[in-house]
Amino acid sequence: MTINDLPRGFKSGTAAAAFKKAGRDDLGLIVSEFPCVVSGLFTQNRFQAAPVQICREILRNSGPVRAVLANSGQANACTGEQGLENCRATQRMVAERINLVPEEILPLSTGVIGPQLPMDRWRAAVPKLVESLGSRDAEAFTRAFMTTDAFPKFAARGLDLSAGHTRLTVMAKGAGMICPNMATMLCVVLTDAMVEQNSWRSMFKRAADKTFNRVSVDGDTSTNDTILGLANGASVPIKTEADLTLFEESLTEILGSVAYMLVKDGEGAAKVIHITVRGACSDADAALAARSVGHSQLVKTAIYGGDANWGRIVTAIGYSGADFEPAEVCLSLCGIERFVKGRPVDDDQEEILSDLLKARDIHVDISLGSGPGSYVFLASDLGHEYVSLNADYRS
Amino acid sequence: MTINDLPRGFKSGTAAAAFKKAGRDDLGLIVSEFPCVVSGLFTQNRFQAAPVQICREILRNSGPVRAVLANSGQANACTGEQGLENCRATQRMVAERINLVPEEILPLSTGVIGPQLPMDRWRAAVPKLVESLGSRDAEAFTRAFMTTDAFPKFAARGLDLSAGHTRLTVMAKGAGMICPNMATMLCVVLTDAMVEQNSWRSMFKRAADKTFNRVSVDGDTSTNDTILGLANGASVPIKTEADLTLFEESLTEILGSVAYMLVKDGEGAAKVIHITVRGACSDADAALAARSVGHSQLVKTAIYGGDANWGRIVTAIGYSGADFEPAEVCLSLCGIERFVKGRPVDDDQEEILSDLLKARDIHVDISLGSGPGSYVFLASDLGHEYVSLNADYRS
Numbered sequence: 001m002t003i004n005d006l007p008r009g010f011k012s013g014t015a016a017a018a019f020k021k022a023g024r025d026d027l028g029l030i031v032s033e034f035p036c037v038v039s040g041l042f043t044q045n046r047f048q049a050a051p052v053q054i055c056r057e058i059l060r061n062s063g064p065v066r067a068v069l070a071n072s073g074q075a076n077a078c079t080g081e082q083g084l085e086n087c088r089a090t091q092r093m094v095a096e097r098i099n100l101v102p103e104e105i106l107p108l109s110t111g112v113i114g115p116q117l118p119m120d121r122w123r124a125a126v127p128k129l130v131e132s133l134g135s136r137d138a139e140a141f142t143r144a145f146m147t148t149d150a151f152p153k154f155a156a157r158g159l160d161l162s163a164g165h166t167r168l169t170v171m172a173k174g175a176g177m178i179c180p181n182m183a184t185m186l187c188v189v190l191t192d193a194m195v196e197q198n199s200w201r202s203m204f205k206r207a208a209d210k211t212f213n214r215v216s217v218d219g220d221t222s223t224n225d226t227i228l229g230l231a232n233g234a235s236v237p238i239k240t241e242a243d244l245t246l247f248e249e250s251l252t253e254i255l256g257s258v259a260y261m262l263v264k265d266g267e268g269a270a271k272v273i274h275i276t277v278r279g280a281c282s283d284a285d286a287a288l289a290a291r292s293v294g295h296s297q298l299v300k301t302a303i304y305g306g307d308a309n310w311g312r313i314v315t316a317i318g319y320s321g322a323d324f325e326p327a328e329v330c331l332s333l334c335g336i337e338r339f340v341k342g343r344p345v346d347d348d349q350e351e352i353l354s355d356l357l358k359a360r361d362i363h364v365d366i367s368l369g370s371g372p373g374s375y376v377f378l379a380s381d382l383g384h385e386y387v388s389l390n391a392d393y394r395s
Numbered sequence: 396m397t398i399n400d401l402p403r404g405f406k407s408g409t410a411a412a413a414f415k416k417a418g419r420d421d422l423g424l425i426v427s428e429f430p431c432v433v434s435g436l437f438t439q440n441r442f443q444a445a446p447v448q449i450c451r452e453i454l455r456n457s458g459p460v461r462a463v464l465a466n467s468g469q470a471n472a473c474t475g476e477q478g479l480e481n482c483r484a485t486q487r488m489v490a491e492r493i494n495l496v497p498e499e500i501l502p503l504s505t506g507v508i509g510p511q512l513p514m515d516r517w518r519a520a521v522p523k524l525v526e527s528l529g530s531r532d533a534e535a536f537t538r539a540f541m542t543t544d545a546f547p548k549f550a551a552r553g554l555d556l557s558a559g560h561t562r563l564t565v566m567a568k569g570a571g572m573i574c575p576n577m578a579t580m581l582c583v584v585l586t587d588a589m590v591e592q593n594s595w596r597s598m599f600k601r602a603a604d605k606t607f608n609r610v611s612v613d614g615d616t617s618t619n620d621t622i623l624g625l626a627n628g629a630s631v632p633i634k635t636e637a638d639l640t641l642f643e644e645s646l647t648e649i650l651g652s653v654a655y656m657l658v659k660d661g662e663g664a665a666k667v668i669h670i671t672v673r674g675a676c677s678d679a680d681a682a683l684a685a686r687s688v689g690h691s692q693l694v695k696t697a698i699y700g701g702d703a704n705w706g707r708i709v710t711a712i713g714y715s716g717a718d719f720e721p722a723e724v725c726l727s728l729c730g731i732e733r734f735v736k737g738r739p740v741d742d743d744q745e746e747i748l749s750d751l752l753k754a755r756d757i758h759v760d761i762s763l764g765s766g767p768g769s770y771v772f773l774a775s776d777l778g779h780e781y782v783s784l785n786a787d788y789r790s
Contacts, residue, residue: 078739
């Protein structure tokens with residue numbers, strides 16, 4: 001088995017519909033031989049794209065799911081009733097050809113916000129899409145829904161549990177809303193494990209919360225962000241405490257590695273900032289502090305410039321809303337103490353730090369000395385490339 | 396009376412202490428002949444600089460206040476117990492020379508976060524500072540506490556009320572934390588009106604909330620932000636409803652004009668974005684939406700680049716946390732409708748918008764169609780100059 005093979009019982013197909021640009025596959029389909037138990041997390045943005053609304057409806061009904069249908073080019077967001085109708089029509093187009101009911105197909109879209117789906121191109125491409133089923137792999141599906149990604153983000157793991165062998169595949173796209181009108185983050189997780197629905201939904205939410213929900217490129221949450229997890233039961237049942245624990249650990253690990261790819265990518269980002277907060281009153285407070293630091297324009301530009309600027313990090317912690325004693329706060333940058341018990345460290349480490357700040361991965365470790373709460377957050381820097389990419393006229 | 400003359404009964408002095416750079420005045424003093432009624436608003440940052448802590452203490456005791464003592468060069472923030480001691484020592488230095496008690500002097504500092512105040516330079520400069528009292532004006536005091544400001548921000552108004560003539564002077568500094576380790580916003584408001592303390596504090600808070608609290612350059616709130624308002628009663632009593640109303644309107648207007656200067660300034664900002672939200676469920680919701688738009692990296696870079704990108708603005712409204720029906724939302728950019736009742740406007744206004752976006756003042760008008768709440772917020776754009784300024788090594 002290679003990284004490219006999907007878990008047992010899943011097959012994929014892709015086609016080139018020329019939704020936005022010709023000459024690339026922009027339509028992808030995953031079909032499971034067996035009905036899947038599904039978990040999904042969706043954008044909290046109040047403007048929910050049509051496919052997001054429909055996915056949420058399907059998940060609420062908790063019926064069996066057999067497929068995922070993804071397109072790039074148009075996000076089908078801010079498209080009103082017609083957008084919903086079009087989305088359902090695409091589900092029907094595929095369902096009738098592969099002998100499913102439309103509600104067994106989860107739709108995903110990414111691309112320009114506003115325009116309606118070009119239905120004629122859908123109608124022309126779906127036959128080719130269905131025909132290709134079984135002849136594509138994980139990378140091909142990932143490439144079909146990429147937009148501005150510099151590289152396809154996918155990973156696979158094989159696990160040997162007491163029950164036997166099972167596989168996980170993760171396919172994602174996104175790097176923050178780094179280009180005009182592009183929707184952000186889509187992720188499809190497949191496994192051939194057999195997991196009871198509530199267990200799957202709980203562990204999936206926990207794993208996604210520790211990983212995909214803890215990255216930011218620019219703080220914007222799009223109209224289309226979606227993470228789906230499908231377990232089709234084609235291999236072994238995950239039932240024992242030990243197996244469930246190991247399985248969840250692997251799921252968290254593989255999602256974490258792909259979430260890291262999201263931050264690392266982006267022509268606009270040169271660095272990945274790893275922000276760890278410990279000693280907060282609660283995990284929620286730790287999150288406030290970590291996110292505040294990771295979203296601060298001043299912190300991100302300083303790191304872009306290789307500036308070991310503890311003052312800005314401390315200031316961001318200060319207005320985060322987290323509760324703490326200023327005189328207890330400690331901060332290390334690239335492993336070097338910069339701020340201890342509320343006072344700056346007066347030393348001669350500027351040159352060493354200057355070198356350490358040239359690395360791609362920058363570690364910011366914060367201790368609030370106030371409790372047991374902790375949180376890890378990944379952010380990117382902010383530099384000229386980001387501005388250039390985002391200040392250009394829309395194409 | 397000119398813009399430079401302080402209200403009746405106030406005089407100012409300045410001196411060059413070389414706190415950071417030689418050759419400029421960096422120490423300023425305002426003294427009132429009569430005790431003042433005082434209102435103050437302070438940063439919510441949990442790391443409160445020593446002068447902020449001491450000002451708050453003075454205000455809590457509600458005793459008479461006679462002076463404001465301001466320095467640039469060092470923020471006296473993250474300086475611990477010694478920082479507080481030094482601040483009190485500077486109050487004493489000045490108090491003993493002008494026959495006041497230290498608690499009658501409100502301290503303000505702006506500059507580098509971390510280093511202690513250079514007390515030897517304070518001791519050398521205070522005699523010259525006191526000697527200069529009465530020979531300086533509003534502009535001189537403003538220049539003494541400027542750091543990275545491109546120009547001194549001050550304004551004055553004369554009002555004819557039923558009770559007689561009264562004056563307001565506003566002196567401010569700041570343009571967001573646009574340079575490494577610089578504290579942000581300081582503002583001193585003086586009036587010779589006689590106003591009862593509770594009235595003064597209520598109206599001052601209302602006026603500051605509608606103006607200074609509604610601007611953002613980069614979303615960061617420093618360790619030192621302070622707005623002080625001193626009313627010394629040297630002219631006329633403001634008592635009637637009509638006079639109080641007119642007086643508050645003028646106060647709000649003059650604070651608004653200086654707040655606008657804060658956003659307009661900053662070598663890193665080319666545009667002032669005026670975001671107006673109407674039709675929210677509440678003013679608080681309107682604020683959420685407006686601030687979300689004004690803090691969005693994607694919106695700010697688009698406007699920097701002259702891109703009429705409604706999608707990013709809509710997305711920022713969507714994740715703001717404000718409650719509304721997506722199908723009711725309307726948006727105009729530079730007065731041109733871009734989004735109506737949840738759907739984009741399909742027209743040919745790109746060229747016109749492209750021209751309109753070259754202006755310095757960009758108007759973003761949002762209607763949520765959900766209630767009576769409204770809010771106005773000023774933000775700046777985000778471009779290469781900002782990145783260059785903030786990514787440089789600390790000097």
